[in-house]
Amino acid sequence: xxxxxxxxxxxxxxxxxxxxxxxxxxxxxxxxxxxxxxxxxxxxxxxxxxxxxxxxxxxxxxxxxxxxxxxxxxxxxxxxxxxxxxxxxxxxxxxxxxxxxxxxxxxxxxxxxxxxxxxxxxxxxxxxxxxxxxxxxxxxxxxxxxxxxxxxxxxxxxxxxxxxxxxxxxxxxxxxxxxxxxxxxxxxxxxxxxxxxxxxxxxxxxxxxxxxxxxxxxxxxxxxxxxxxxxxxxxxxxxxxxxxxxxxxxxxxxxxxxxxxxxxxxxxxxxxxxxxxxxxxxxxxxxxxxxxxxxxxxxxxxxxxxxxxxxxxxxxxxxxxxxxxxxxxxxxxxxxxxxxxxxxxxxxxxxxxxxxxxxxxxxxxxxxxxxxxxxxxxxxxxxxxxxxxxxxxxxxxxxxxxxxxxxxxxxxxxxxxxxxxxxxxxxxxxxxxxxxxxxxxxxxxxxxxxxxxxxxxxxxxxxxxxxxxxxxxxxxxxxxxxxxxxxxxxxxxxxxxxxxxxxxxxxxxxxxxxxxxxxxxxxxxxxxxxxxxxxxxxxxxxxxxxxxxxxxxxxxxxxxxxxxxxxxxxxxxxxxxxxxxxxxxxxxxxxxxxxxxxxxxxxxxxxxxxxxxxxxxxxxxxxxxxxxxxxxxxxxxxxxxxxxxxxxxxxxxxxxxxxxxxxxxxxxxxxxxxxxxxxxxxxxxxxxxxxxxxxxxx
Ligand SMILES: Nc1nc2c(ncn2[C@@H]2O[C@H](COP(=O)(O)OP(=O)(O)OP(=O)(O)O)[C@@H](O)[C@H]2O)c(=O)[nH]1
Ligand SMILES: [Mg+2]
Numbered sequence: 049x050x051x052x053x054x055x056x057x058x059x060x061x062x063x064x065x066x067x068x069x070x071x072x073x074x075x076x077x078x079x080x081x082x083x084x085x086x087x088x089x090x091x092x093x094x095x096x097x098x099x100x101x102x103x104x105x106x107x108x109x110x111x112x113x114x115x116x117x118x119x120x121x122x123x124x125x126x127x128x129x130x131x132x133x134x135x136x137x138x139x140x141x142x143x144x145x146x147x148x149x150x151x152x153x154x155x156x157x158x159x160x161x162x163x164x165x166x167x168x169x170x171x172x173x174x175x176x177x178x179x180x181x182x183x184x185x186x187x188x189x190x191x192x193x194x195x196x197x198x199x200x201x202x203x204x205x206x207x208x209x210x211x212x213x214x215x216x217x218x219x220x221x222x223x224x225x226x227x228x229x230x231x232x233x234x235x236x237x238x239x240x241x242x243x244x245x246x247x248x249x250x251x252x253x254x255x256x257x258x259x260x261x262x263x264x265x266x267x268x269x270x271x272x273x274x275x276x277x278x279x280x281x282x283x284x285x286x287x288x289x290x291x292x293x294x295x296x297x298x299x300x301x302x303x304x305x306x307x308x309x310x311x312x313x314x315x316x317x318x319x320x321x322x323x324x325x326x327x328x329x330x331x332x333x334x335x336x337x338x339x340x341x342x343x344x345x346x347x348x349x350x351x352x353x354x355x356x357x358x359x360x361x362x363x364x365x366x367x368x369x370x371x372x373x374x375x376x377x378x379x380x381x382x383x384x385x386x387x388x389x390x391x392x393x394x395x396x397x398x399x400x401x402x403x404x405x406x407x408x409x410x411x412x413x414x415x416x417x418x419x420x421x422x423x424x425x426x427x428x429x430x431x432x433x434x435x436x437x438x439x440x441x442x443x444x445x446x447x448x449x450x451x452x453x454x455x456x457x458x459x460x461x462x463x464x465x466x467x468x469x470x471x472x473x474x475x476x477x478x479x480x481x482x483x484x485x486x487x488x489x490x491x492x493x494x495x496x497x498x499x500x501x502x503x504x505x506x507x508x509x510x511x512x513x514x515x516x517x518x519x520x521x522x523x524x525x526x527x528x529x530x531x532x533x534x535x536x537x538x539x540x541x542x543x544x545x546x547x548x549x550x551x552x553x554x555x556x557x558x559x560x561x562x563x564x565x566x567x568x569x570x571x572x573x574x575x576x577x578x579x580x581x582x583x584x585x586x587x588x589x590x591x592x593x594x595x596x597x598x599x600x601x602x603x604x605x606x607x608x609x610x611x612x613x614x615x616x617x618x619x620x621x622x623x624x625x626x627x628x629x630x631x632x633x634x635x636x637x638x639x640x641x642x643x644x645x646x647x648x649x650x651x652x653x654x655x656x657x658x659x660x661x662x663x664x665x666x667x668x669x670x671x672x673x674x675x676x677x678x679x680x681x682x683x684x685x686x687x688x689x690x691x692x693x694x695x696x697x698x699x700x701x702x703x704x705x706x707x708x709x710x711x712x713x714x715x716x717x718x719x720x721x722x723x724x725x726x727x728x729x730x731x732x733x734x735x736x737x738x739x740x741x742x743x744x745x746x
Pocket of ligand 1: 064065066067068069070071072073090091107108109110129130131132182183184185186306307308309310
């Protein structure tokens with residue numbers, strides 16, 4: 049492949065609700081650009097970007113993957129991202145290294161919940177967006193309805209630059225509203241395109257749509273607006289330049305029309321991406337310097353080398369594969385670069401481009417391009433690599449907290465070690481899973497974004513690492529906290545011949561606001577306890593608070609202040625003060641009115657409006673607090689906050705209650721107090737479990 053300079057690159061992340069056709073669209077692009085010989089199909093498991101066995105089996109993208117198409121002397125990098133809610137954090141990471149989002153919308157269903165989520169992320173990153181109305185060949189596909197939902201849910205300035213030719217199964221091409229030409233396609237998947245005049249029956253609609261486009265472009269820029277009023281229209285050059293500028297500025301969002309399975313409209317889509325979306329040189333990336341001050345770095349070969357790692361793949365055979373964007377400078381294969389996040393050096397032995405899972409080694413990668421490298425030692429997702437003397441880093445990627453944990457046990461006895469090394473490898477590629485051992489029950493806990501996420505992780509463990517586990521019913525990550533301040537005393541004293549043990553401390557416990565976790569303050573006066581024993585008291589309190597008080601869940605959101613104590617010149621040691629800290633904590637908890645906290649989720653439900661009443665009633669019965677309701681066409685959107693423990697069965701409920709026409713999105717919101725009658729149950733369950741374990745162990 050020829051080398052492409054920065055201005056000939058486009059970095060596009062395909063984002064949108066599951067099933068909108070992102071993977072199929074990527075596949076059509078690759079065949080049209082002759083990057084692959086065969087037109088891969090999601091339904092046969094033959095696409096380039098859904099190559100993982102789990103993705104093929106489930107017909108969903110579960111992890112972002114990279115592809116590229118050479119089109120009209122440009123290299124278009126494509127990141128095919130997941131649209132399934134549990135995996136959206138991977139789409140968020142992809143948007144960090146893209147210069148534009150290609151927002152794919154199903155022309156039958158319109159904008160759905162994941163589309164709104166990724167739209168908001170693109171908004172936050174100020175990313176230019178091109179909208180693709182896909183699946184226009186389906187029954188009940190409607191450009192008009194899809195445009196309504198886009199204008200309501202995303203932006204009033206979504207504006208078609210094409211009109212579809214033919215409806216539903218007769219969809220076979222597009223009218224280009226800028227060139228005012230028709231582009232029709234053979235519908236055999238070959239992508240064979242014919243250019244011609246606009247069909248007579250569309251002439252009027254096309255003229256009206258073009259006028260709307262010209263007005264929108266004029267409105268987006270004051271000087272264009274003046275010219276528009278003077279001349280009554282815009283010249284072709286003004287229209288093209290104005291549309292490009294407004295798209296880059298995020299003021300307009302052009303809309304194109306496709307069918308990814310029939311390979312209709314794909315080539316005009318690529319032309320539009322080159323014409324109206326930015327090259328990396330036109331979009332600076334945010335940076336932080338050593339003092340935390342914000343700046344930007346522009347894609348240029350002449351700037352120092354700076355690389356941002358957005359994704360890692362844990363391959364049991366090939367080892368770790370690190371995917372990155374060369375933000376600035378030129379990366380040469382075999383060079384040594386500095387990992388600034390971890391302060392270590394890494395050798396970039398085999399720099400490569402990825403076409404799905406196919407790797408092609410390249411001698412160098414220029415500023416703005418996306419590439420990968422195998423077998424780095426210490427580098428993880430979110431790290432910045434580059435020149436040792438260049439002080440900047442890129443802000444790390446924020447990943448969501450796990451919301452649900454399952455206890456797992458090996459199917460084969462003695463596989464525990466293998467499980468934990470394999471899960472640690474998977475944690476590298478998926479920072480949203482979390483693996484731990486319950487300090488009380490000693491069970492292995494696997495936490496993630498939801499049931500599907502855990503199931504997929506377990507399936508990966510089996511397929512990639514050959515370890516099989518049983519999943520037990522899910523756990524809610526409850527917490528404990530206190531609601532009253534109190535003083536407490538702990539004294540540890542033992543006299544067993546020779547040296548004794550003596551530690552003694554007085555502490556104060558005070559509640560802190562939600563999310564404050566834990567604070568420890570040393571407020572000892574006049575050497576009541578020698579300085580070196582104070583950390584031991586903290587250690588004792590920490591150990592005790594992690595073991596919990598009421599039901600074995602970590603105690604959070606409080607402050608411990610050591611205010612007094614006493615010591616023995618010979619018998620006092622660290623262990624004794626650790627014990628004293630632990631005892632003081634327990635003493636305090638008995639008076640601090642402890643209570644249990646549970647994770648509460650932000651839930652958004654989308655369903656046909658007929659079901660709204662039933663769905664609201666159900667959310668109420670799940671202790672949900674309804675935050676608002678919106679109607680959008682025939683769809684109702686309900687927003688609510690619901691405790692996680694009540695949402696475990698929601699997926700099945702929603703599917704059966706709405707005949708699979710409802711969808712929902714859920715993410716962690718905050719921790720809140722559990723009502724007291726439910727606390728009693730949680731405490732009883734914890735006690736039963738603990739006793740069960742004790743019986744088993746004895
Ligand atoms: N009729 C028709 N079907 C399509 C079109 N595009 C995609 N499909 C089908 O829709 C289904 C979903 O397509 P995908 O490409 O997997 O959708 P996706 O957006 O990648 O979905 P996730 O990976 O789950 O986010 C598959 O069965 C495709 O064959 C289209 O333009 N027309
Ligand atoms: Mg997909």
